Amino acid sequence: MKCEQIRELLSPYMDQMTDSHENNAIIAHLAACPDCREELKQLEAMRDMMGNLYTPQLPDTFTHDLRQRLNDDKMIILKPKYLKTPSKAGWIAAAVAVVALAAGIFSSNYLPVDNIIAYHEQQTQTTDKKTTMSVNDILDKIKVWDNQDKITDVETNEIPVQEQAPAIITPADSQPEEETLPVTVEPAPEVKIADIYSTRIKVDSTEEAVDKIIQIAQASQADYDVNVASSMVQALSAGSTKMVEIKADAEKVEGIIEELEPMGMIAAPMHDETVLTEEYARALQQIEIINEQIDIAKADNNTEELQKLNQEMNLWTARLAVIDKEISQATIRVYLIEEVKP
Amino acid sequence: MLAEEVLVKQSLQGDTLAFEELILPYQNKIYALAYRYMGNEEDAYDMTQEAFLKAFRSLRTFKGDSSFGTWIYRVATNVCLDELRRRKRRISSLSLDEPLATQDGDLVDKEIADMQPTQDIIIEQQEFAQYIQEMVGQMKPDHKNVIILRDMMQLSYEEIAGVLDTSVGTVKSRLSRARNLLRKKLNDREHFP
Numbered sequence: 001m002k003c004e005q006i007r008e009l010l011s012p013y014m015d016q017m018t019d020s021h022e023n024n025a026i027i028a029h030l031a032a033c034p035d036c037r038e039e040l041k042q043l044e045a046m047r048d049m050m051g052n053l054y055t056p057q058l059p060d061t062f063t064h065d066l067r068q069r070l071n072d073d074k075m076i077i078l079k080p081k082y083l084k085t086p087s088k089a090g091w092i093a094a095a096v097a098v099v100a101l102a103a104g105i106f107s108s109n110y111l112p113v114d115n116i117i118a119y120h121e122q123q124t125q126t127t128d129k130k131t132t133m134s135v136n137d138i139l140d141k142i143k144v145w146d147n148q149d150k151i152t153d154v155e156t157n158e159i160p161v162q163e164q165a166p167a168i169i170t171p172a173d174s175q176p177e178e179e180t181l182p183v184t185v186e187p188a189p190e191v192k193i194a195d196i197y198s199t200r201i202k203v204d205s206t207e208e209a210v211d212k213i214i215q216i217a218q219a220s221q222a223d224y225d226v227n228v229a230s231s232m233v234q235a236l237s238a239g240s241t242k243m244v245e246i247k248a249d250a251e252k253v254e255g256i257i258e259e260l261e262p263m264g265m266i267a268a269p270m271h272d273e274t275v276l277t278e279e280y281a282r283a284l285q286q287i288e289i290i291n292e293q294i295d296i297a298k299a300d301n302n303t304e305e306l307q308k309l310n311q312e313m314n315l316w317t318a319r320l321a322v323i324d325k326e327i328s329q330a331t332i333r334v335y336l337i338e339e340v341k342p
Numbered sequence: 343m344l345a346e347e348v349l350v351k352q353s354l355q356g357d358t359l360a361f362e363e364l365i366l367p368y369q370n371k372i373y374a375l376a377y378r379y380m381g382n383e384e385d386a387y388d389m390t391q392e393a394f395l396k397a398f399r400s401l402r403t404f405k406g407d408s409s410f411g412t413w414i415y416r417v418a419t420n421v422c423l424d425e426l427r428r429r430k431r432r433i434s435s436l437s438l439d440e441p442l443a444t445q446d447g448d449l450v451d452k453e454i455a456d457m458q459p460t461q462d463i464i465i466e467q468q469e470f471a472q473y474i475q476e477m478v479g480q481m482k483p484d485h486k487n488v489i490i491l492r493d494m495m496q497l498s499y500e501e502i503a504g505v506l507d508t509s510v511g512t513v514k515s516r517l518s519r520a521r522n523l524l525r526k527k528l529n530d531r532e533h534f535p
Contacts, residue, residue: 011518015492017499017510042525050493053471056383058373062390063362069395070358 001025003036010040014047192276194326197253197269198333201260206242206336209263213244213334216259222248223329246332253330260334269332276323283320290316346410354401361398368411369394371495372418378490379422381475389425393418412504415497419505423483477527485520492517 006029012018013026030037203209210226217224225245248256257269290313297305352360372393377386397404397417404413478489491502492513503510 007522008518011521012514015499015517017514039525042529043521046521046525046528047493049470050474050489051496053378053474053494055374056377056386058370058390059387062369062373062387066391066394067358067362069391070361070398073395073399 001029003033006036007039010043014043192280192327194276195330196333197271197330199265199269200335200337202264202337206338209336210242210244212263216256217246220248220252220256222246222252242336244334247329248332250330253332256332276327280323283316283323286316287313350404350410365394368414372414375418375495376422378494379426381479389422393421396421408504412501415505419487473531477524481520484516485523488513488517489520
């Protein structure tokens with residue numbers, strides 16, 4: 001064989017991937033050809049070096065980090081339905097509020113995770129575009145609402161929502177272990193929607209503006225909460241930023257917005273609708289499941305498990321309460337941006 | 343691999359602990375793989391997490407016609423390649439961590455600083471290592487894949503064919519071309535003794 005042919009074979013030859021016919025030809029040629037011998041030597045040196053490269057050790061944090069992400073992945077996150085443009089002509093749309101509420105799921109062995117995953121998969125299949133929120137944003141939001149509502153049920157086992165909308169889902173009583181088919185979720189008869197409006201106002205003084213907004217809110221018997229704006233908005237604006245969140249009955253929203261306008265509104269509020277039906281149903285379902293497990297734990301006198309289940313129950317009932325609150329009222333988010341004086 | 347089958351099934355039902363057990367034998371290898379692709383530990387770490395996360399999410403697509411290890415390698419390879427492609431498209435200044443961006447000197451210094459006091463031969467190896475990393479980094483995906491999977495990760499030809507979803511014949515020819523390209527570049531730089 002000629003050198004060119006041999007050289008093509010040197011690579012597999014080195015890995016013992018040539019057949020006996022090829023081997024014979026190669027060995028014979030190499031015996032007589034120093035150039036090809038040299039080339040083989042180089043290939044071998046290269047291979048040996050590459051096989052001995054420094055490889056770092058996998059850091060110890062790996063398992064923990066991965067576990068975190070695997071569990072975060074099981075969080076169901078709301079998908080905001082996209083925006084209706086305001087009817088008022090001539091305004092330019094400004095910042096958009098990001099809304100997130102999540103029904104969280106504990107990475108607990110006690111919850112029937114096959115349900116959860118199957119449900120999650122169903123969601124994945126039915127939607128084209130999903131917006132995912134940072135988990136921390138979601139949890140922060142819930143914290144905010146928890147504080148606001150001063151949910152006292154957190155202390156007890158009472159479930160405040162039993163008189164609410166009918167239980168829509170009945171989880172199958174016997175769940176075969178192997179089952180991975182999606183749970184059939186019947187849509188709730190009542191669609192739950194949370195309305196969120198958001199707008200930006202440029203002001204001379206955020207302090208004064210906040211006071212003014214509080215007055216407006218109080219005049220409409222609306223709840224309000226003053227937050228420092230999220231970092232996303234901070235980044236967008238040079239001066240200090242404050243955010244006031246108003247929760248008002250749906251009929252009062254237009255009136256409140258009218259009153260906000262003279263303050264220096266940059267844009268007519270963006271209207272964001274979030275369909276919460278599924279989340280509501282899920283929360284109800286989870287509560288029912290946890291109840292069943294609480295019964296079992298009580299029968300077994302398993303105090304440790306009871307404790308865990310109670311904790312989970314509290315979280316779910318809190319979430320349900322949050323969703324309820326979102327549904328019953330509309331939210332107006334007012335971002336106040338202080339003019340930066342040159 | 344009956345135990346593995348069971349773990350896969352459990353993982354499909356959302357059992358994250360089962361999934362952790364499933365991937366345990368592959369963690370270090372995948373990290374090493376990612377390190378070869380990305381060139382630095384931080385990115386390698388991120389890509390490894392991404393790879394396993396992706397594996398968990400798309401576990402349904404693992405049909406069992408290949409071994410789980412092969413499948414994991416495939417997922418990880420794709421994750422790395424996707425990220426590299428994404429970065430190439432971005433018009434941004436490359437960080438010092440990316441071997442492509444810097445002079446040889448910077449990289450060598452960094453490596454030397456990280457390692458223990460060296461002798462000449464080790465420095466030579468380090469220079470070689472850096473250079474190889476750079477050269478491989480500049481290769482087209484097809485060549486990059488086979489070099490990393492064969493010469494660095496020491497997978498068999500059959501395994502590589504499985505990972506890349508191609509034939510052993512293709513692996514043979516790609517490897518031959520890739521190695522020769524590398525060899526020529528090394529000759530240009532007079533890296534061979």
